[in-house]
Amino acid sequence: MSHQQDLYEQDFFAWAQHNAALLRAGRVAEADLEHLAEEIEDMGKAERHALRSQLRQLLVHLLKLDYSPARDPRRSWFEAVQNARAEIADRLADSPSLAPQAEGIMAEVWPRVRRQALNALSAFGEQVQLPEDCPYSLQQALDETFFPDGPGSRR
Template sequence: MTAQTYETDFLNWTQEQSALLRARHWDALDLEHIAEEIEDMGREQKLALQSLLRQILLHLLKLALSPACAPRAKWTEEIIEFRDQAQTRIDATPSLKHHAPELFAKAWPQARRAAQKSFELYHEQVQVPAVCPYSIDQVLDPDYFPESSPASDQ
């Protein structure tokens, strides 16, 4: 019955499983789906951190490379917000820190593509570097911000 509920009404399934766990009805638990959901929760934590790293990288690139003047404060605010979110996740789930280098490596090509598309969309003649110019420590450092683009300083 509980495996069928998993497929048809996930919320109801979670309620049933938590009640069975609390009542210690081990034989009635849907162990296969419980294991799958626990694995998915861990995967979601990693994906969320990867997404935040991507966003930080994207905004660092915009801040460093874009000749645009107006959105700079907004990009800085967003970097601060994404860093805070990333740090909150790492603090709440310390083992995420061990996965950060792998997630950082996956986030870089995504951020690079997004930055290049963004620059093209606004007809900015900017070439995003092929190799990430930032270390993971810089990306997560709340006090690190890249030098501005020379064109934006004029």
């Protein structure tokens, strides 16, 4: 096993520092290119995963605001919506190439969002009917001025 392989498996931080120094020095041939490529790919996947997670949180809390008759937790749901929107805006500002994927990601997460919202509401005794399809467009979900009016506003 090579020194690079050992370092990668035993001390990731040291491996990263060593390879960064090699690249900065122009000693690309000595760098662990295979693992560097994997790590770069993983960074891209992490950005997409973070966007997916924030979209999921955003949609769950929009559904709670829209379909729950509860009054007490509404303030925390508003805050969660605002936080998720801010995180999404930051992610898209840092990685604009994710923006065209956001609508598809929203569609990917919708089934889980719906189940998660149903489970959260039913845990507090609320039996609500949530739509099979996402009732929000991406533009609407990300609009900082949009907040659902609450139970009965859509029906």
